[in-house]
Amino acid sequence: MSKAKKDIKLFNKWSYNDVEIKDWTLERYINLKPVIIPHSAGKHEHKRFWKTSKVSIVERFVNRLLAPGFIGSKIKGHKSSYSSGKKSKLLTSIKNAFTLIELNTGNNPVQVLVDSICNTSPREETTRIALGGISYASAVDISPQRRVDLAIKYLVQAIGSRSHSNVRQFEENIAQELILAADNSQDSRAVKRKDEIERIAVSAR
DSSP, X not given: OOHHHHTOEETTTEESTTOOOSOGGGGGGSOOOOOSSOOOTXXXXXXXXXXXXXXXXXXXXXXXXXXXXXXXXXXTTOOSXXXXXXXXXXXXXXXXXXXXXXXXXXXXXXXXXXXXXXXXXXXXXXXXXEETTEEXXXXXXXXXXXXXXXXXXXXXXXXXXXXXXXXXXXXXXXXXXXXXXXXXXXXXXXXXXHHHHHHHHHHTO
């Protein structure tokens, strides 16, 4: 990595240099390319699989939070229950959440996000198989790319459920869930969801 890229920090505050991916099977699918603002304006949208190699993992997390649903209503200034089109406000919330993570843990929040993704990515799930009019569930391994996709999905769902009917700020809910998931704590709803998926898969073997 060139010296210029080494100097690039997320929001000009947090470095990517010392971030480690503990699960080596996910290294190719967690993009840690240095960016200041995690916003690529959707330039990779129509390229299949480019989200894994071209889009920063921080931006992928932000984009998932932007999905239509109940999360947008928790962002300060949102009038709608949808967060589409409010990315600038969401980026401010992410910056504040990462600041809280750094203050509470003393760790690089980018590392905390990567650890939480590694800890909430399931290795096994079930699929429905139909044979001769009979359908049954069978356990299958999950590809690394889908593991990352599911981990981000579970984290966002956990943040959304924490934000529902909660007096805490949206940024606090993001920070709390990421910290718990990075510690692989059973208090993390995303970790619980991952364990539930794997437990169902074990019973379907």
